[in-house]
Amino acid sequence: MLGPFLETLIGGLLTGVLYSLVALGFVLIFKASGVFNFAQGAMVLFAALTIARLAGAIDNKEVFLGQFVAAAAVLGVALALVGWYVWREYMARGGGGDERRKVLLLSLLGAVAGGAAAYAYGKGAWPMWLAIAATAAIMGLLAYAIERLVLRHLVNQEGIILFMATLGIAYFLDGFGQTLWGSDIYKINLGLPKDPIFLFEGVFPGGLLVDPGDLVAAVIAAVLVIVLALFFQKTRIGRALRAVADDHAAAQSVGIPLNMIWLVVWTVSGLVALAAGLIWGAKLGVQFSISLIALKALPVLILGGFTSVPGAIVGGLIIGAGEKLSEVFLAPILVKQFDLAGGGIENWFAYMLALVFLLFRPQGLFGERIIERV
Amino acid sequence: MLYREAGQFKTTYGADQQIFPILQDRIFVLAVIAAALLVVPLFASQYLYTEILIPFLILSLAAIGLNILVGYCGQVSLGTGGFMAVGAYAAYNLWLRVPEANNLIVVFLFGGLMSAAVGILFGIPSLRIKGFYLAVATLASQFFLDWLFARVKWLTNYTPSGSVAVGDTSAFGWKIDTPMERYLFILAFVVVATVVAKNLVRGHIGRSWMAIRDMDIAAEIIGFRPLRTKLTAFAVSSFFIGIAGAMWAFLRLGAWEPLAFDINRSFQILFMVIIGGLGSLLGSFLGAAFIVLTPIVLNQLPGWFGVKMSTALLSHLEFMVFGAMIVFFLIVEPHGLARLWAIAKEKLRLWPFPH
Amino acid sequence: MTVRSRVFDETLLAVEGISLSFGGVKALTDISFDIRKGEIRAIIGPNGAGKSSMLNCINGFYHPQQGAITYKGVRRSQMRPHEAAEQGIARTFQNIALFKGMSTLDNIMTGRNLRMKTGLFWQALHFGPAQREEIEHRRAVERIIDFLEIQHIRKVPVGRLPYGLQKRVELGRALAAQPELLLLDEPMAGMNIEEKQDMCRFVLDVNDEFGTTICLIEHDMGVVMDISDRVVVLDYGKKIGDGVPDEIKRNQAVIDAYLGVSH
Numbered sequence: 001m002l003g004p005f006l007e008t009l010i011g012g013l014l015t016g017v018l019y020s021l022v023a024l025g026f027v028l029i030f031k032a033s034g035v036f037n038f039a040q041g042a043m044v045l046f047a048a049l050t051i052a053r054l055a056g057a058i059d060n061k062e063v064f065l066g067q068f069v070a071a072a073a074v075l076g077v078a079l080a081l082v083g084w085y086v087w088r089e090y091m092a093r094g095g096g097g098d099e100r101r102k103v104l105l106l107s108l109l110g111a112v113a114g115g116a117a118a119y120a121y122g123k124g125a126w127p128m129w130l131a132i133a134a135t136a137a138i139m140g141l142l143a144y145a146i147e148r149l150v151l152r153h154l155v156n157q158e159g160i161i162l163f164m165a166t167l168g169i170a171y172f173l174d175g176f177g178q179t180l181w182g183s184d185i186y187k188i189n190l191g192l193p194k195d196p197i198f199l200f201e202g203v204f205p206g207g208l209l210v211d212p213g214d215l216v217a218a219v220i221a222a223v224l225v226i227v228l229a230l231f232f233q234k235t236r237i238g239r240a241l242r243a244v245a246d247d248h249a250a251a252q253s254v255g256i257p258l259n260m261i262w263l264v265v266w267t268v269s270g271l272v273a274l275a276a277g278l279i280w281g282a283k284l285g286v287q288f289s290i291s292l293i294a295l296k297a298l299p300v301l302i303l304g305g306f307t308s309v310p311g312a313i314v315g316g317l318i319i320g321a322g323e324k325l326s327e328v329f330l331a332p333i334l335v336k337q338f339d340l341a342g343g344g345i346e347n348w349f350a351y352m353l354a355l356v357f358l359l360f361r362p363q364g365l366f367g368e369r370i371i372e373r374v
Numbered sequence: 375m376l377y378r379e380a381g382q383f384k385t386t387y388g389a390d391q392q393i394f395p396i397l398q399d400r401i402f403v404l405a406v407i408a409a410a411l412l413v414v415p416l417f418a419s420q421y422l423y424t425e426i427l428i429p430f431l432i433l434s435l436a437a438i439g440l441n442i443l444v445g446y447c448g449q450v451s452l453g454t455g456g457f458m459a460v461g462a463y464a465a466y467n468l469w470l471r472v473p474e475a476n477n478l479i480v481v482f483l484f485g486g487l488m489s490a491a492v493g494i495l496f497g498i499p500s501l502r503i504k505g506f507y508l509a510v511a512t513l514a515s516q517f518f519l520d521w522l523f524a525r526v527k528w529l530t531n532y533t534p535s536g537s538v539a540v541g542d543t544s545a546f547g548w549k550i551d552t553p554m555e556r557y558l559f560i561l562a563f564v565v566v567a568t569v570v571a572k573n574l575v576r577g578h579i580g581r582s583w584m585a586i587r588d589m590d591i592a593a594e595i596i597g598f599r600p601l602r603t604k605l606t607a608f609a610v611s612s613f614f615i616g617i618a619g620a621m622w623a624f625l626r627l628g629a630w631e632p633l634a635f636d637i638n639r640s641f642q643i644l645f646m647v648i649i650g651g652l653g654s655l656l657g658s659f660l661g662a663a664f665i666v667l668t669p670i671v672l673n674q675l676p677g678w679f680g681v682k683m684s685t686a687l688l689s690h691l692e693f694m695v696f697g698a699m700i701v702f703f704l705i706v707e708p709h710g711l712a713r714l715w716a717i718a719k720e721k722l723r724l725w726p727f728p729h
Numbered sequence: 730m731t732v733r734s735r736v737f738d739e740t741l742l743a744v745e746g747i748s749l750s751f752g753g754v755k756a757l758t759d760i761s762f763d764i765r766k767g768e769i770r771a772i773i774g775p776n777g778a779g780k781s782s783m784l785n786c787i788n789g790f791y792h793p794q795q796g797a798i799t800y801k802g803v804r805r806s807q808m809r810p811h812e813a814a815e816q817g818i819a820r821t822f823q824n825i826a827l828f829k830g831m832s833t834l835d836n837i838m839t840g841r842n843l844r845m846k847t848g849l850f851w852q853a854l855h856f857g858p859a860q861r862e863e864i865e866h867r868r869a870v871e872r873i874i875d876f877l878e879i880q881h882i883r884k885v886p887v888g889r890l891p892y893g894l895q896k897r898v899e900l901g902r903a904l905a906a907q908p909e910l911l912l913l914d915e916p917m918a919g920m921n922i923e924e925k926q927d928m929c930r931f932v933l934d935v936n937d938e939f940g941t942t943i944c945l946i947e948h949d950m951g952v953v954m955d956i957s958d959r960v961v962v963l964d965y966g967k968k969i970g971d972g973v974p975d976e977i978k979r980n981q982a983v984i985d986a987y988l989g990v991s992h
Contacts, residue, residue, distance in 0.1 A: 036506045153705040159506065160450060161708045164648050167641060168700030175693025183686060295637075298510045306506065340525040341536065348521050351514035355499060358511065362502045387867045388860065573855035577863060578838075578845040585828050585839050592826035595788060596906065597814030597843040606849070653830065 016320020041294020458619025489616020840905025
């Protein structure tokens with residue numbers, strides 16, 4: 001009994017790390033801007049689609065558009081960064097004039113050149129590192145577009161309005177990604193080992209079966225989670241983020257540029273989405289249902305608290321483990337007792353778990369105790 | 375000149391508390407209802423009924439239900455689809471198992487009541503959970519109910535595919551079969567339900583909801599009981615939504631499976647409420663019209679310009695346009711179409727002399 | 730206006746040994762005082778002295794760790810806010826707590842909520858008992874609107890009103906409950922002279938005409954000394970003075986802590 005239990009538990013915990021990763025994307029944005037970003041799942045799907053199509057064998061022509069865009073994005077962003085740096089140095093030496101426009105022009109030209117190069121290069125798969133870099137650039141541009149076109153116009157609106165706006169973004173991205181890249185099921189090949197390994201063969205008869213792919217993915221996710229936590233705690237931008245999270249107006253008044261911060265945060269959670277998309281895509285294949293894993297991350301959020309990085313981590317582990325254990329051990333009992341047409345309780349069990357938990361601790365695992373005032 | 379309230383003096387509090395205190399508004403609304411009852415059946419085609427008018431009316435009712443909860447009581451819910459499913463399956467099981475109750479009005483009311491009961495149950499956490507935490511918690515009800523109707527065989531009468539169908543629908547001996555009959559029946563139901571909703575929101579109970587919405591702590595201090603008030607909102611809201619669900623199943627689909635009421639349905643209704651206007655019954659109708667009509671127009675659009683598109687591409691584009699329009703709308707007018715309507719009316723009052 | 734000297738015997742509410750803390754922060758320490766029926770009782774003290782916390786304890790929003798409150802002869806230690814409302818305690822708030830999305834009229838109507846009993850069914854029909862009840866309470870609310878001279882903003886959403894009027898509407902909402910004990914948390918803060926004079930007049934009129942007992946927090950010493958019958962002084966969560974205004978003016982501890990500084 002203990003063997004299967006542990007096996008399920010480990011499997012659940014490994015999945016849980018991935019939930020943590022998606023939840024972390026939510027937490028970053030909520031912490032820094034108070035926006036409940038429903039588009040996180042759509043961002044995961046979008047990133048996964050982009051990587052899969054760039055790195056995969058490309059055999060039909062519609063993809064060409066996407067490749068063009070990707071190449072343009074990489075070169076454009078790279079040149080913009082270089083240009084920005086040069087411009088800043090130039091300004092620091094007392095320069096003047098409208099250099100900013102030149103930088104923009106330069107990056108636009110770079111984008112066109114990059115697109116043309118990709119066009120000339122024609123069909124064929126890109127190496128994985130280039131695909132990932134291109135996707136990262138695209139996620140950065142996406143963050144920029146979202147800040148510029150949406151968030152900037154919705155400053156000081158109520159939370160529900162911002163939430164709705166992210167629902168709109170989610171719809172848009174789902175459609176956009178599939179228009180650009182097509183909607184078949186794609187594979188991402190990270191070269192992860194496939195053969196199951198067995199742990200503790202001495203302790204349990206037959207050992208514990210663990211999927212090495214899961215293990216590698218979990219390690220990658222764990223490293224990312226730790227890096228992000230450090231980024232938040234230790235860097236200057238991290239401090240600025242925490243200041244913004246505490247009080248927008250106060251942070252602005254001490255000279256923290258709100259727009260810049262939002263851009264950084266959305267870019268970072270775009271990168272988190274990229275990592276999640278990469279891992280999930282390698283695990284399950286890239287398909288529309290990936291955007292639904294965002295929904296899996298929501299119980300993690302209410303369990304861990306919307307603003308807590310450690311909460312997202314621990315919450316993810318609890319939800320991952322609880323979900324698998326319930327499916328393996330509770331579902332068969334339910335099916336037998338109530339004559340159900342199959343189990344599948346993992347779709348709601350996590351939510352119920354989180355809900356019941358919330359009844360006893362409304363601020364979540366790591367949230368601060370709420371003192372109400374009038 | 376036509377739209378003036380000057381000279382219409384109210385001499386009693388009763389007269390001042392009418393739904394439409396301004397005479398022209400009363401005439402306008404009555405004219406719209408009369409036209410919907412009498413004029414539309416003269417020319418409407420089957421397509422107009424089944425693809426536009428019937429979905430519009432039913433979804434308006436669901437939007438009114440959700441608006442009561444979100445717009446009036448301030449409790450964000452993402453579980454609308456689940457409550458529609460409760461209404462639909464409760465109605466189905468009554469219709470199936472109690473032949474004496476083969477009367478659509480009875481069946482629908484039963485669906486609404488069951489949905490209200492489930493709504494109360496899932497509303498209990500709202501006492502302790504607020505804001506987005508509550509919104510996420512309502513997703514629990516959505517997923518649980520989805521699962522329930524997909525897996526519990528009794529509820530779907532042991533059909534192997536899990537899909538159920540109804541035939542032979544009537545109310546008080548009136549057989550409701552053709553699209554026109556369905557339309558008229560739904561219209562009557564929706565008009566009555568709207569009046570009931572309006573009565574609730576303009577009275578004591580509506581004020582208690584809005585008090586909780588605007589400032590829950592102050593509301594409790596002046597004597598409202600938060601739990602009771604919120605649960606009333608959950609109950610009334612789910613009642614309307616349940617009826618809408620039963621109507622959707624019986625009169626729009628005829629045969630359906632749980633997927634008809636999945637989370638996308640919840641989002642769809644929420645979009646209606648937000649685009650139409652939070653805390654506005656008129657807005658619920660405007661939002662529903664917008665959401666029903668937009669995809670239809672989008673599908674026609676390429677044809678008008680002679681462009682051919684694959685269905686897959688079209689559906690992706692639909693997603694994109696839809697998402698973009700929602701964002702655009704929120705930026706331009708976060709208070710929804712109802713606010714635009716109110717502004718237009720304000721202008722009309724001054725027309726043609728704006729000063 | 731001269732300092733009024735009225736005598737009250739009957740105790741309406743007695744605070745006995747109240748202590749309240751949030752985590753390690755002590756907001757109130759062993760506070761005792763009483764409020765007598767019919768008087769105007771003021772609570773004063775520097776910022777952060779615990780005045781608002783005291784009101785929050787009286788109407789059951791905060792639950793003190795120690796001590797008890799006796800109201801109308803009934804001793805209680807725990808009570809929900811709506812129970813306090815049911816027993817005739819109404820209040821206004823330091824930072825206006827009106828229902829921003831509703832009109833002035835509806836806001837004041839909410840003050841009548843405890844007296845409106847018709848159920849969902851009649852409400853849904855808006856007919857018979859529901860309509861009669863609505864009109865009856867509308868009449869009562871219109872009297873308050875007349876009293877506070879806010880007829881012209883009856884149907885304006887309160888979010889659009891200027892600060893002074895919002896304060897007045899909030900008073901109206903509290904009055905609509907016809908309370909026995911009215912708690913006012915800085916009713917004149919942020920007002921200009923004229924608005925303050927109006928508000929003083931309303932407070933005195935409420936006290937005179939309806940015999941409502943009033944407990945108010947106020948920073949304007951001139952106002953406090955003029956309109957209140959007795960004053961409690963808090964500082965750092967402790968009571969440092971209690972008596973009629975003349976005594977308070979002469980109390981050395983109070984002068985040190987508060988009056989002597991800038992007023």
